[in-house]
Amino acid sequence: MVAPCSNLKDMLHTYDSRIAISALSKEVGVEIRGFKLIEAIASGALSRKTAMRKSLESCMAHAGLLVFREQGFPLSGDEQVRISSLFGAGEMESTHGVHKKADNEHIFRLSNDDDEGIVGPGAEWHCDGSFTEDVFSHAGYHIVEIPENGSAGTSFSHLGVVNDLLDPKELRVLEQMATVNSNSGVLHPIVFTHPMSKRRSVFFHLAMSGAVVHVSESGQRTALSKDEMASLLNRLSDLYNHSRSALHHKYEAGDLVMIDNWAVAHRAQDGSFSRRDGLRVVHRTTVKGNYKLSAGNLSLPESLPQGKGTPPTWFPPEAVWVEGYVGFRWRPCEPKDTSGGRRSLGQVQMQTPCWDSSKQFSNPVPSRDAWTYRFARDEL
Ligand SMILES: [Fe+2]
Numbered sequence: 001m002v003a004p005c006s007n008l009k010d011m012l013h014t015y016d017s018r019i020a021i022s023a024l025s026k027e028v029g030v031e032i033r034g035f036k037l038i039e040a041i042a043s044g045a046l047s048r049k050t051a052m053r054k055s056l057e058s059c060m061a062h063a064g065l066l067v068f069r070e071q072g073f074p075l076s077g078d079e080q081v082r083i084s085s086l087f088g089a090g091e092m093e094s095t096h097g098v099h100k101k102a103d104n105e106h107i108f109r110l111s112n113d114d115d116e117g118i119v120g121p122g123a124e125w126h127c128d129g130s131f132t133e134d135v136f137s138h139a140g141y142h143i144v145e146i147p148e149n150g151s152a153g154t155s156f157s158h159l160g161v162v163n164d165l166l167d168p169k170e171l172r173v174l175e176q177m178a179t180v181n182s183n184s185g186v187l188h189p190i191v192f193t194h195p196m197s198k199r200r201s202v203f204f205h206l207a208m209s210g211a212v213v214h215v216s217e218s219g220q221r222t223a224l225s226k227d228e229m230a231s232l233l234n235r236l237s238d239l240y241n242h243s244r245s246a247l248h249h250k251y252e253a254g255d256l257v258m259i260d261n262w263a264v265a266h267r268a269q270d271g272s273f274s275r276r277d278g279l280r281v282v283h284r285t286t287v288k289g290n291y292k293l294s295a296g297n298l299s300l301p302e303s304l305p306q307g308k309g310t311p312p313t314w315f316p317p318e319a320v321w322v323e324g325y326v327g328f329r330w331r332p333c334e335p336k337d338t339s340g341g342r343r344s345l346g347q348v349q350m351q352t353p354c355w356d357s358s359k360q361f362s363n364p365v366p367s368r369d370a371w372t373y374r375f376a377r378d379e380l
Contacts, residue, residue, distance in 0.1 A: 001022075001023045001030065001063075002059075002062045002063060003062075004055070004058040004059045004061070004062045004063075005021070005023070005030050005059040005062065005063055007055055007058075007059075008021065008030075008055045008056060008058070008059040009021045011051065011052055011055050012032070012035060012052075015035075015040070015045055015052065016034070016035065018034050019032065019033070019034045019035045020032070020033040020034055021033075021035075023063070024067065024247055024249075025247050026244070027063075027158055027161050027244060027245075028063065028064050028065070028156060028157075028158045028161065028245065028246070028247040028264070029063055029064060029065050029066075029067060029156065029247045029249070030059060030063045030065070030066050030067070031066075031067045031069065032066060032067065032068050032069065033069045033070060034070070035068065036070070036071060036072075037068055037071060037083045037256070038071070038072070038075070038079050038082070038083065040052070041082060041083070041086075046086065047086070048085075048086055048090055053086050053087075056086070056087075056258075057086075057087055057196070057260075058196065060087075060138070060258060060259070060260040060263070061194060061196035061197045061260045061262075061263055062196075062197045062199075062263070063263075064156060064158045064159075064247075064259060064260060064263040064264035065156055065247070065257055065258065065259040065260070065263075065264055066257070066258050066259075067249065067255060067256075067257050068255070068256045068257070068258065069252060069254060069255060070254045071142070071254050071255070071256040072254060073144075073253045073254045074142065074144045074283070075142050075256060075283075076103060076104075077102065077103040077104025077106070077107040077283065078103075078104055080104070080107065080140055080142050080256065080283060080285050081104055081106045081107075081285060083140065083256065083258070084106075084138065084139075084140045084258070084285040084286075084287050085287070087137065087138040087258070087287050088136075088137030088138045088287035088288055088289050088290060089137065089287065089288040089289060089290050090287075090288075091287070091288050092106040092285060092286065092287060092288065093129065093132070093134075093136055093286055093287065093288035093289075094106045094108070094285075094286060095129065095131075095132070095286075096108035096118070096284075096286075097118055099111075099116075099117050099118050101116060101117065102117075102283075106285055106286075107283045107284070107285065108283070108284040108285070108286070109144075109281065109282075109283055109284075110122070110281070110282045110283075110284060111145075111279070111280060111281045111282075112147075112152070112272065112273050112274060112275055112279065112280045113275065113279055116145070116279060116281055117281050117282075119273065122266075122267060122268040122272070123207065123267060123268055123272075123273070124205075124206040124207035124237075124267055125157060125204070125205075125206045125236075125237065125240040125265045125266070125267045126205040126206060126207060126208065126265055126266070126267065127203065127205065127261050127262070127264075127265050127266075128261055128266075128284075128286050129261070129286060129289075130181055130186075130188070130203075130205040130208060131181045131183040131184040131186060131208065132184070132186065133186055133292050133293070133294070133302055133303070134288070134289040134290075134291060134292050134293065135188070135203075135261065135262065135289060135293045136261045136286040136287055136288065136289060137260070137261060137262060137287050137288065137289030137290060137291075138258060138259060138260055138261055138286075138287040139258075139259050139261050139284060139285065139286050139287065140256055140257065140258050140259075140283075140284065140285040140287075141154060141255075141256070141257045141259075141282055141283070141284055142255065142256045142257075142282065142283045142284075142285075143251035143252075143253070143254075143255050143281075143282055144281040144282065144283055145278075145279045145280055145281035146251055146252075146253060146280065147271075147277035147278040147279065147280050148277045148278045149277050152268070152269055152270075152271045152272040152274075152277065152280050153248060153249045153250040153251050153269050154249050154251075154257065154266055154267070154268060154269065154282075155246055155247065155248045155249065155266060155267050155268075155269055156246070156247045156249065156259065156264045156265070156266045157239075157240040157241070157242075157245045157246045157247075157264060157265045157266070158245045158247075158263065158264055159194075159199075159201035159202050159203060159262070159263060159264060159265060160194065160197065160199035160200065160201045160263065161242075161244050161245035162201070162202040162236075162239045162240060162242070162245050163191065163199070163200045163201050163202045165239050165242055165244065165245065166202070166239070169372060169376050170235075170372060171191065172376070173214075173371070173372050173375045173376050174190050174191050174202065175190075175191045176214055176215050176216065176217070176298065176375065177189075177190045177191075177212055177213065177214050177215075178190060178212070178213045178215075178295035178298055178300050179203070179204055179205065179209045179211075179212050179213075180209065180210050180211040180212070180213060180304055181205065181208055181209065181210065181327075182208050182209060182210030182211075182322045182323055182324055182325070182326070182327030182328070183208050183210075183324065183325055183327075184303065184306070185210075185303040185304045185305060185306040185323075186302065186303045187213070187295040187300050187301065187302060187303060187304065188203055188293045188294075188295060189203070189293070189294070189295045189297065189298065190202060190203055190204060190212075191203075192293060194262055194263060195262070195290070195291050196260075197263065199263075201262070201263070202236070202239070203262075203265075203293065204233075204236050204265075205327070206233055206236065206237060206240075206330075207326065207327060208325070208326070208327045209233075209327045209328055210320070210321060210322035210323055210324075210327045210328060211223050211224070211304075211311065211315075211319065211320055211321050211322070211328075212224040212228075212229060212232065212320070213295075213298075213300060214375055215298040215299065215300065216375075219299060221300075221314055222314075222315075222316055222319070223311070223315045223316065223319035223320065223321070224319060224320060224371065225316075225318045225319060225320065226318075226320055227370045228370050228371045228373075228374065229320045229328055229330060229371070230330045230331070230370075231367065231368060231369065231370035231371040232370075232371035233328070233330040233331075234330065234331065234368070235368065235371065237331075240265055248269065261286075261287075261289075262289070262291075262293070306323050307323075309321075309323055
């Protein structure tokens with residue numbers, strides 16, 4: 001267990017020696033049993049001012065996520081908001097639609113049934129709030145209804161481990177790149193330093209990126225073509241799915257998973273949108289961050305203007321530019337609508353990543369290093 005989480009273990013044992021805290025994998029995730037967050041808040045041991053909160057936040061920044069077992073089944077929306085507000089800037093940042101069955105406006109109620117919650121988003125690796133400049137600092141996921149065989153969990157991937165998996169040539173290219181959110185035009189650097197752990201980390205939204213910009217050492221700007229984008233996104237997907245970076249969580253009744261949204265990406269597991277194994281409901285909370293994830297170090301603006309469907313004039317003609325809720329589609333598939341036609345095309349596409357068959361790539365399968373070729377030529 002990393003040092004900040006060992007410190008948390010000592011602190012929690014001082015509070016209650018029966019608390020069990022253990023690593024979920026070598027580099028990602030920590031599980032805590034026998035520790036009810038709401039009771040610790042009620043006792044005064046846990047508040048924004050106490051060392052226990054800081055220790056929880058520090059462990060989360062390094063391990064990516066904390067799985068709090070046995071928190072209640074279910075926690076109320078008010079309780080989940082109180083717990084979530086311990087972290088980051090201390091207030092919710094809620095940009096979601098509020099479902100009629102959500103018991104608090106800050107609860108994003110997600111389900112595989114339209115009558116029970118909002119269906120659709122989350123099938124690809126992403127960080128919540130990627131369409132904002134600051135990107136939410138933390139998020140909480142509380143399971144409310146679990147499908148029968150416990151399937152349809154959430155997968156997490158450590159952005160610092162992803163950075164460590166890249167080879168030096170790839171890293172040098174990525175450090176000169178920024179991703180443009182298709183839904184807002186906001187730019188984020190792909191490689192950044194986590195503000196608390198100080199780890200170099202790799203940020204990307206694999207379902208809502210509309211362009212990737214490259215800035216050379218001399219300040220020359222360009223943007224990636226379809227082949228380069230498809231190659232890059234396939235490579236990043238492989239790294240996020242890597243056995244070292246990924247943790248595939250299966251929910252138990254009462255779980256509250258709190259993540260540092262700048263330390264891990266996440267995605268809904270296969271089957272999350274199907275009713276085959278029964279009803280699934282997850283309550284998500286999102287926390288306002290203390291920092292902006294800015295691409296200013298590349299002398300890039302905070303956002304590029306959207307609305308006309310056309311890229312900035314400095315984009316080369318072959319460059320990708322996508323606007324809208326669903327970004328660049330980077331691998332082939334057939335959209336699978338398990339809702340019986342009740343969902344919008346956008347929702348179906350979010351569930352099943354696929355590219356538009358009318359916009360084929362020049363090569364059906366771009367070569368694995370197509371995205372580095374143009375920018376690392378001098379090293380070849
Ligand atoms: Fe999400």
